[in-house]
Amino acid sequence: MKPKSIIVLGAGISGLATASLVAKAGHHVTLIEGSSWIGGKSKRIIVDGQRMDTGPALVTFLGVWEEFIRRYDLLGNQNKKAIEIAPITFEPLSEVGEYFYKGEKCLLPVEKGNKWYEPWVRFEKIHGKLGKEITTLLTNTSISLKAIPAGNKLISNYGIRFTTKRYLNGLKWLPEGLKEIISIHTLNAGVGPEKTLALFATIPAVMATQQVRVPVGGVNEIPLTLEKLARYAGVEIVMNEKAIAISKNKVTTEVREYQADIIISSLDAKVTQRLLGKTTNETNRKMSCSGVAIYAVLDEDLPINTKTHSVIMPEDPAAMHTALGKNQLPKESMVFVNYYQAGHIYPNNKSTVAVLITAPADGKHYSIESDFAKAELERVSKVMGLPKNIKEYFGAFEVLDPEYFSGWGATGGALYGEARKIWQSGPLHTPKHSSFLRPWLWRVGASTHPGGGIPAVLGGSLIATKKLLRHLGK
Ligand SMILES: Cc1cc2nc3c(=O)[nH]c(=O)nc-3n(C[C@H](O)[C@H](O)[C@H](O)COP(=O)(O)OP(=O)(O)OC[C@H]3O[C@@H](n4cnc5c(N)ncnc54)[C@H](O)[C@@H]3O)c2cc1C
Secondary structure, three states: OOEEEEEEEEEEEEHHHHHHHHOOOEEEEEEEEOOOOEOOOEEEEEEEOEEEEEEEOOOOOHHHHHHHHHHHHHHOOOOOOHHHHOOEOOOOOOOEEEEEOOOOOEEEEOOOOOOOOHHHHHHHHHHHHHHHHHHHHOOOOOOOOOHHHHHHHHHHHOOOOEEEEHHHHOOOOOOOHHHHHHHHHHHHHHOOOOOOOOOOHHHHHHHHHHHEEEEOOOHHHHHHHHHHHHHHOOOEEEEEOOOEEEEEOOOEEEOOEEEEEEEOOOHHHHHHHHOOOOOOOOOOEEOOOOEEEEEEEEEEOOOOOOOOOOEEEEHHHHHHHHHHHOOOOOOOOOOEEEOOOOOOOOOOOOEEEEEEEOOOOHHHHHHHOOOHHHHHHHHHHOOOOOOHHHHHHEEEEEEEHHHHHHHOOOHHOOOOOOOOOOOHHHOOOOOOEOOOOOOOEOOOOHOOOOOOOOOHHHHHHHHHHHHHHHHHHH
């Protein structure tokens, strides 16, 4: 195969993964990143000398990462294996999280002695074992010989109950509270349970069965590992150069012009369209959710029984989804509280907490004194049974808000871009990585693959790269 010159736009997880694979296969790859950091949504910050990795907090479907490493090692003829170039260790957490809903609380998997234990065990028995099938779908195009039986096996569980909401409503034996706790995970696609496929009901059970993981050192170790693999494969990484236009065989950045046989964009779909010179209609677009994320170093540890990950649900999840769907502030939202004691995961000597408040993709600036954040921090403190407002534990902190996320991502700071059609909400459809009209332009990342999250964007990169390498080989 004659090596081609390829430009990848964006050094988030999908851009780095794609660049590594394509370069490993022997092509000349330049990766262009507009900002000053590696990782895109996964960004490492240092606050008061303590490390905190912002953006993604949990790694699920580890099999997708393992498949990426397997394919990386198979490509090319360099000697070193990925594990020698950039070792990474994933630490399993003992629970997915502790969930608080309407005065009830439970762990996932639900702990013995909890009133929801029996129904949870029944639910997990049906769904927890389907991780292999979902991983197959995440890493293979849905019309492939491997994916079809995996898809059929999954679909046979749901029958005609097409959406997460309808499927769970049909399980009369599942308590309402537990249904809501399972449903809240559709926010991993940035939308409500009536807008996602039934498959999303399976995901929390798989997460509980397979355990969720965090890389030792923090989630940003994933893009940093990918960066090392990319550089080893020969990728040239150009930082701080925003692409401002793309056309056939040409990328124009704020600094210069690049020629390439193939351009691969890992940028939001609408951002890519604008780079192509197309006008995009920004009114009446349904976006996925955004977030107000507070990263704080603690002056005092949280109470001893606080779990690593807590999920504080709104009293009325449907009202929250409706408000987010209209791009309005919900009365109460869904909040993650990620608590790392000094020395756990991060090499820190002080404990830290990340409070991630789900917010509409309104592109606005929020501080912890904004009415919305203030009310949610108060509610979270009360629901978790903290002796005082969580704010009073904070020392130095930083806030990332929809304004920050919109600075280099989707409109309004939507974490998963535009809300998709329901059949695009899971790995059961074939995303468009390239088109007949523009065979020189390929797309990877959250802009093409359903939902979002590390497994979805990594899996999307695997699928797209396989197709691209086949195309270049012809
Ligand atoms: C708060 C939060 C919590 C999350 N929690 C989880 C979680 O727990 N688990 C999980 O699996 N996933 C989680 N996710 C989702 C996960 O982070 C994303 O799905 C994933 O990181 C997306 O990677 P990407 O490469 O597709 O996109 P991005 O990370 O958005 O990368 C795109 C890159 O393109 C660059 N760029 C943009 N415009 C230009 C331009 N014009 N020129 C050059 N470069 C440009 C950007 O700077 C960026 O580096 C979370 C996300 C957020 C924000």
